Amino acid sequence: MELSGSGTAEPGTSTSLVMVSGINKRFGGVRALRDVNLEVRAGEVHALLGENGAGKSTLIKILSGVHALDSGTIEIAGKPVEFDSPAKSREAGIAVVYQDLSLVESLSVADNLLLGREPRARFGFVRQRALMARAEAFLNELGIPLDTRATVGSLPFAYRQMTEIAKALMGEVRLLILDEPTSSLTSDEVRILFDAIGKATRRGVGVIYVTHRLNEVFEISQRVTVLRDGANAGTFVTAETDMKRLVNAIVGTDRSVSTSPRVEPAAKRQLDPSPVLSLSNVSNDRLRAVDLSVLKGEIHGLAGLIGSGRTEILETVFGLRPLESGAIEIEGRRWLPKGPADAIEQGIALVPEDRHVQGLVLDHSIERNVTLPRIPHFSRWGWMQQRAAARRAETAIARLSVKAPGAFSLVRTLSGGNQQKVVFGKWNDPRPRVLLLDEPTVGVDVGAREEIYAVIRNAVRDGSGVLVVSSDLVELIELCDRISVIVNGRVARTLARGEIDDAEELHHLLQMYQASGPGQLQELPA
Amino acid sequence: MTELTAPNVVASSTRSDRRRKILQNLLRGERPYMLYIAFVILLVVFSLSSPWFLSVDNFLNIGRQTTLVSIIAVGMTFIIIARQIDLSVASTLALSGMAAALAMSQINNSWIVGAVAGLGTGALVGLLNGILTTQLSIPSFLVTLGSLSMARGLAMMVTNTKPVIITNETYFAIFGEGTFLGIPVPIAWTLAAMIIGILLLHYNVFGRRIYAVGGNPTAALYSGINTKRITTAAFVLTGTLAGLAALVLSARSHAARPDVVQGMELDVIAAVILGGCSLFGGRGYILGTLFGSLIIGTLNNGLVLLGVSSPMQLVIKGAIIVAAVAFTKR
Numbered sequence: 001m002e003l004s005g006s007g008t009a010e011p012g013t014s015t016s017l018v019m020v021s022g023i024n025k026r027f028g029g030v031r032a033l034r035d036v037n038l039e040v041r042a043g044e045v046h047a048l049l050g051e052n053g054a055g056k057s058t059l060i061k062i063l064s065g066v067h068a069l070d071s072g073t074i075e076i077a078g079k080p081v082e083f084d085s086p087a088k089s090r091e092a093g094i095a096v097v098y099q100d101l102s103l104v105e106s107l108s109v110a111d112n113l114l115l116g117r118e119p120r121a122r123f124g125f126v127r128q129r130a131l132m133a134r135a136e137a138f139l140n141e142l143g144i145p146l147d148t149r150a151t152v153g154s155l156p157f158a159y160r161q162m163t164e165i166a167k168a169l170m171g172e173v174r175l176l177i178l179d180e181p182t183s184s185l186t187s188d189e190v191r192i193l194f195d196a197i198g199k200a201t202r203r204g205v206g207v208i209y210v211t212h213r214l215n216e217v218f219e220i221s222q223r224v225t226v227l228r229d230g231a232n233a234g235t236f237v238t239a240e241t242d243m244k245r246l247v248n249a250i251v252g253t254d255r256s257v258s259t260s261p262r263v264e265p266a267a268k269r270q271l272d273p274s275p276v277l278s279l280s281n282v283s284n285d286r287l288r289a290v291d292l293s294v295l296k297g298e299i300h301g302l303a304g305l306i307g308s309g310r311t312e313i314l315e316t317v318f319g320l321r322p323l324e325s326g327a328i329e330i331e332g333r334r335w336l337p338k339g340p341a342d343a344i345e346q347g348i349a350l351v352p353e354d355r356h357v358q359g360l361v362l363d364h365s366i367e368r369n370v371t372l373p374r375i376p377h378f379s380r381w382g383w384m385q386q387r388a389a390a391r392r393a394e395t396a397i398a399r400l401s402v403k404a405p406g407a408f409s410l411v412r413t414l415s416g417g418n419q420q421k422v423v424f425g426k427w428n429d430p431r432p433r434v435l436l437l438d439e440p441t442v443g444v445d446v447g448a449r450e451e452i453y454a455v456i457r458n459a460v461r462d463g464s465g466v467l468v469v470s471s472d473l474v475e476l477i478e479l480c481d482r483i484s485v486i487v488n489g490r491v492a493r494t495l496a497r498g499e500i501d502d503a504e505e506l507h508h509l510l511q512m513y514q515a516s517g518p519g520q521l522q523e524l525p526a
Numbered sequence: 527m528t529e530l531t532a533p534n535v536v537a538s539s540t541r542s543d544r545r546r547k548i549l550q551n552l553l554r555g556e557r558p559y560m561l562y563i564a565f566v567i568l569l570v571v572f573s574l575s576s577p578w579f580l581s582v583d584n585f586l587n588i589g590r591q592t593t594l595v596s597i598i599a600v601g602m603t604f605i606i607i608a609r610q611i612d613l614s615v616a617s618t619l620a621l622s623g624m625a626a627a628l629a630m631s632q633i634n635n636s637w638i639v640g641a642v643a644g645l646g647t648g649a650l651v652g653l654l655n656g657i658l659t660t661q662l663s664i665p666s667f668l669v670t671l672g673s674l675s676m677a678r679g680l681a682m683m684v685t686n687t688k689p690v691i692i693t694n695e696t697y698f699a700i701f702g703e704g705t706f707l708g709i710p711v712p713i714a715w716t717l718a719a720m721i722i723g724i725l726l727l728h729y730n731v732f733g734r735r736i737y738a739v740g741g742n743p744t745a746a747l748y749s750g751i752n753t754k755r756i757t758t759a760a761f762v763l764t765g766t767l768a769g770l771a772a773l774v775l776s777a778r779s780h781a782a783r784p785d786v787v788q789g790m791e792l793d794v795i796a797a798v799i800l801g802g803c804s805l806f807g808g809r810g811y812i813l814g815t816l817f818g819s820l821i822i823g824t825l826n827n828g829l830v831l832l833g834v835s836s837p838m839q840l841v842i843k844g845a846i847i848v849a850a851v852a853f854t855k856r
Binding site for chain 1: 725729730731732733735736737738741742744745746747748750751752784808809
């Protein structure tokens with residue numbers, strides 16, 4: 001059963017190491033965290049679950065001193081603490097291992113472990129032998145099998161991660177935070193990682209383990225806290241709960257269905273059965289024999305965990321990733337993508353995953369950004385038609401209801417949702433034949449999310465085919481006519497609307513496929 | 527399609543928006559007015575402290591002295607906006623000058639041959655810089671550090687470090703000593719380069735792409751822009767302008783010398799940065815570069831008029847450049 005708040009799960013067993021109570025955090029108009037509580041005990045692995053945008057990262061960033069909290073308290077071993085910098089958090093004994101590692105690849109494991117606190121001789125010379133000995137002693141004590149002399153850059157990923165964890169554990173560490181540590185590990189490597197975690201907890205370190213993979217939660221954690229929409233959605237004793245309950249808490253049974261007019265299911269809309277995009281047997285370094293089709297007027301979803309190859313499918317179609325074998329057809333005509341320019345010429349549009357890095361030039365105006373993919377269309381003999389470009393921007397602003405002072409406002413000054421609308425604005429005219437969307441509503445507030453859904457629906461109503469990647473399963477269920485489940489670079493299964501009812505079921509399905517590999521699973525879990 | 531709810535309001539607000547933007551492009555880019563204030567302060571200080579400073583002749587003098595830096599700085603503006611750097615421009619100038627002079631002495635003493643050889647050599651060095659930078663993914667700092675050395679070495683090798691005399695009177699008139707509409711031709715060429723730069727950067731498709739490539743190369747790539755080709759084009763433009771500067775210099779001195787303008791790339795880069803370009807790319811404007819170059823020229827000129835010793839000139843110039851960048855930085 002769901003336990004409200006924390007601390008009541010296993011009363012009286014061990015003392016709490018970290019106690020987070022009533023934390024609130026606001027980013028502009030978005031309430032990222034609302035009265036969040038979390039308690040971690042010494043020697044415990046405490047899993048932290050939630051969908052993207054549920055507030056996990058914000059909570060971690062508050063614990064690690066990256067963000068300041070608006071209200072609420074953090075106590076470590078009963079003493080209230082306040083962090084205004086990562087250094088302060090580190091001083092209090094909190095260490096974070098992020099997904100992107102913070103190691104110097106050209107240095108050895110030992111050098112990395114003792115970076116900044118090398119044993120020194122006079123005049124600042126490093127006592128190399130003492131350094132090696134200290135690193136080795138520390139790793140032995142932890143029981144982590146690492147060669148201290150190896151260059152970090154030459155190590156397989158799991159070992160780099162272990163180096164990172166070992167580094168985090170140097171010094172007085174009481175709480176170790178692991179942010180999706182297994183997303184790019186093989187199953188053997190996961191085993192090694194779990195061993196290392198076990199060794200840390202035996203020393204009395206508390207661990208917050210953030211993951212999307214539920215099977216790992218059951219394997220390694222003692223308790224689980226779920227966040228949903230920035231608030232606590234329950235804390236559970238792992239041994240007393242099951243996957244279904246966790247999924248319920250993650251997805252939420254009460255999330256209201258969209259209020260905007262929704263497109264009738266594909267069957268009723270009488271989709272043109274001819275595919276506007278089809279992939280057959282498409283393979284490259286990340287994809288293995290992908291078969292997929294997007295019909296005219298269809299919204300086709302790609303579900304899968306991070307690293308499953310979802311994004312790579314979009315990148316391959318957009319010409320960003322070479323096609324090694326297989327065929328792509330656009331409206332029945334065979335086509336080999338030569339690059340983004342070629343894809344755009346074919347009427348393919350991409351709203352990429354990271355709008356700051358891939359989608360926008362933040363220091364430029366809305367007008368500059370929306371005209372970017374089709375600059376030649378706003379010019380005559382190579383000279384810009386400033387008026388035409390400005391008109392294009394004004395139309396995009398009006399049609400997508402971008403809230404901005406004008407066409408020449410800098411994109412950096414807009415909110416996340418409005419920035420995302422500008423990315424959509426790059427592609428809304430002319431109507432793309434194929435619209436590729438990668439996490440279209442990440443970091444977007446609820447209102448803007450509905451508006452973006454409306455934009456997507458308008459696009460298919462006008463005859464575009466949409467291929468959308470999303471980690472938000474409710475979003476996929478809500479939007480899509482069909483959903484393909486991607487596991488390890490393959491399409492494990494394609495589901496039509498009606499074959500699956502809700503996000504919970506889809507979540508189960510993803511977890512099962514991930515755990516068992518594609519093709520082996522026959523029936524849906526109850 | 528959703529219509530604009532209040533078309534008149536939107537249109538008029540964007541019209542003034544647009545006017546403001548054009549003004550921004552031409553006058554101050556995205557920086558405050560510090561650059562112009564700095565220039566005016568400089569003029570006032572020198573006018574008060576030297577009786578010879580404030581005269582038409584002296585200003586023409588400053589114009590002539592800054593010609594080479596100004597012409598090349600136009601190209602460097604494109605390069606720096608595109609997040610690149612070109613250290614080879616002074617050597618390219620030297621090599622282009624030698625090429626122009628030698629071509630004339632070999633082929634009919636024709637000024638057209640000289641001009642084509644000079645500009646072509648500059649363009650070729652730029653093309654090589656661009657191709658090496660984009661195709662081999664070598665940072666342009668390193669590529670052009672290499673070509674700085676190679677171009678200078680080649681310029682010295684062709685004549686075994688001897689200068690090449692030029693005798694074509696038309697060449698002198700067109701590039702060095704004549705006047706165009708009453709303006710000395712070196713200044714006229716500078717203005718021409720500036721105008722071409724303004725048109726290309728602020729009104730042409732090429733400029734749009736340069737800004738995008740420098741502002742966010744990944745987003746530019748994802749928008750279908752051939753970032754390599756655009757970057758290479760910026761290097762070719764700069765090389766060609768270094769060639770033009772070589773024509774001006776050799777026509778003025780009636781000879782091409784392989785050891786000219788060593789270290790001038792630093793003045794060019796300083797002018798561009800003073801003028802408001804961001805070293806992080808995506809930001810900058812030609813008129814700012816002109817003023818940056820004028821500030822450097824005025825400094826050189828004014829310090830000489832004040833009788834400051836030349837080692838001291840270097841110290842003051844360097845300090846003022848750093849201070850100016852610190853003040854204009856936002």
